[in-house]
Amino acid sequence: MKKNKIAPAKGKLGVLIPGFCGAISTTLIGGVEAVKAGKGEPIGSLTQMGRIRLGKRTDKKNPLIKDFVPLTDLKDLVFGGWDIFDENLYESAKKAEVLEKPQIESLKKQLSALRPMKAAFDRKYVKNISGPNVKKGKNKYDLALQLIEDIKDFKKKHGLDRAVMIWCASTETYIPEHDVHTTLAKFENAMKADHPAVSMSTLYAYAAIKCGVPFANGAPNLSCNIPALIELAKKTGVPICGSDYKTGQTLMKTIIAPGLKARALGIRGWFSTNILGNRDGEVLDDPESFKTKEVSKLSVLESILQPETYPQLYRDLYHKVTINYYPPRGDSKEGWDNIDIFGWLGYPMQIKVDFLCRDSILAAPLALDLVLFLDLARRAGLGGTQEWLSFFFKSPMHAPEVYAENDLFVQLEKFENNLRHLMGETLITHLGTEYYK
Numbered sequence: 111m112k113k114n115k116i117a118p119a120k121g122k123l124g125v126l127i128p129g130f131c132g133a134i135s136t137t138l139i140g141g142v143e144a145v146k147a148g149k150g151e152p153i154g155s156l157t158q159m160g161r162i163r164l165g166k167r168t169d170k171k172n173p174l175i176k177d178f179v180p181l182t183d184l185k186d187l188v189f190g191g192w193d194i195f196d197e198n199l200y201e202s203a204k205k206a207e208v209l210e211k212p213q214i215e216s217l218k219k220q221l222s223a224l225r226p227m228k229a230a231f232d233r234k235y236v237k238n239i240s241g242p243n244v245k246k247g248k249n250k251y252d253l254a255l256q257l258i259e260d261i262k263d264f265k266k267k268h269g270l271d272r273a274v275m276i277w278c279a280s281t282e283t284y285i286p287e288h289d290v291h292t293t294l295a296k297f298e299n300a301m302k303a304d305h306p307a308v309s310m311s312t313l314y315a316y317a318a319i320k321c322g323v324p325f326a327n328g329a330p331n332l333s334c335n336i337p338a339l340i341e342l343a344k345k346t347g348v349p350i351c352g353s354d355y356k357t358g359q360t361l362m363k364t365i366i367a368p369g370l371k372a373r374a375l376g377i378r379g380w381f382s383t384n385i386l387g388n389r390d391g392e393v394l395d396d397p398e399s400f401k402t403k404e405v406s407k408l409s410v411l412e413s414i415l416q417p418e419t420y421p422q423l424y425r426d427l428y429h430k431v432t433i434n435y436y437p438p439r440g441d442s443k444e445g446w447d448n449i450d451i452f453g454w455l456g457y458p459m460q461i462k463v464d465f466l467c468r469d470s471i472l473a474a475p476l477a478l479d480l481v482l483f484l485d486l487a488r489r490a491g492l493g494g495t496q497e498w499l500s501f502f503f504k505s506p507m508h509a510p511e512v513y514a515e516n517d518l519f520v521q522l523e524k525f526e527n528n529l530r531h532l533m534g535e536t537l538i539t540h541l542g543t544e545y546y547k
């Protein structure tokens with residue numbers, strides 16, 4: 111197989127983060143600094159700890175992914191970003207209460223040096239928070255131009271050739287796809303006319319793609335996931351992906367559901383609820399932001415279980431998801447699932463899951479991996495939607511003619527085979543007949 115031409119990861123890579131002061135961003139940056147200083151292990155990160163099988167099982171070749179594909183080293187990452195708050199990242203990490211105090215203190219020097227740029231923000235799209243560090247502009251197009259200037263200045267200031275933008279800002283209110291999202295011309299006119307269907311996350315995505323900067327969407331709001339920007343990314347060869355990091359409850363769901371389906375077990379109901387007390391929980395306490403999240407969380411079962419293909423097993427499935435804002439828990443979320451399943455002759459059974467997780471501890475390594483893989487994609491000449499990165503998302507972007515692939519194990523295979531393909535390695539089919547000849 112022919113190997114793709116991949117430009118080397120020379121020099122520094124900028125990592126631009128809308129939502130710079132938030133829980134995921136501070137956990138990501140604090141985590142990278144801790145790993146660099148030998149004060150922690152990058153657990154949960156495929157780029158840092160994952161391995162990939164190459165060739166036959168008898169070849170016993172399982173290199174680290176980072177030794178197989180040319181990725182940027184952690185020491186070459188330069189972080190910057192925007193937030194509506196103007197505190198440095200040391201203060202922000204203390205407020206986020208994800209990393210523990212002694213760990214934050216040990217990173218004080220690195221974190222204090224980082225301050226957010228002024229955000230493009232409008233409370234219409236995130237109702238439950240407000241802050242002082244916000245741009246002023248004639249209209250939304252003017253805000254997008256200011257973001258483009260920020261990106262250019264950041265790259266110049268740090269002498270960067272390459273950068274990636276990753277959305278770690280709050281989930282915006284629900285906006286269904288609108289006619290103004292369909293073409294670039296309509297979208298640019300809508301920015302100039304301050305159209306309500308143009309949310310702030312779409313401005314950041316527009317600015318990134320215009321600057322040739324790959325964009326990943328860690329939240330369920332639209333951002334890069336509109337036809338106008340997908341087309342622009344494809345035309346300009348800029349890789350994009352989304353949406354919404356697959357972390358706690360949805361990660362569990364996309365592990366369990368494929369297993370039940372694999373055994374042809376039926377599911378009558380799946381009740382999921384969460385308590386969460388961080389700022390994300392506060393934002394999601396607004397029904398309009400929750401609606402965006404709900405759509406993303408509900409979509410996974412349908413595409414995994416395919417009720418139209420398996421009507422006796424999944425036709426009547428009742429799926430309910432709620433999130434309750436409960437401040438005492440902070441970032442330490444608890445997610446309960448009650449799954450009503452049925453087996454042989456229709457006899458009912460139940461599965462209960464109680465996942466006591468830490469939301470941002472699960473999300474930070476995904477954000478890191480997405481940054482490094484998007485940069486790889488850019489250097490390998492891959493533009494437009496990167497479906498092979500579905501593995502990281504609750505609601506993966508995909509070509510319009512196919513359904514989203516939500517099964518974690520199919521996503522993993524797709525991801526690994528894409529890396530093998532990129533490097534000219536044989537794809538692994540698991541056929542295995544060669545061992546019995």
Ligand SMILES: NC(=O)c1ccc[n+]([C@@H]2O[C@H](COP(=O)([O-])OP(=O)(O)OC[C@H]3O[C@@H](n4cnc5c(N)ncnc54)[C@H](O)[C@@H]3O)[C@@H](O)[C@H]2O)c1
Nearest residue numbers: 129132133134193229278279280281329357389390469473
């Ligand atoms: N933590 C997880 O496991 C997880 C999983 C999936 C998705 N997400 C999503 O990731 C996003 C970040 O999560 P978090 O826990 O870090 O939230 P957070 O509330 O701690 O941080 C979000 C930050 O974004 C800032 N912000 C809001 N609007 C902005 C704008 N227009 N420009 C710049 N900054 C803006 C806020 O001020 C805040 O500091 C949320 O949308 C969340 O729903 C989180």
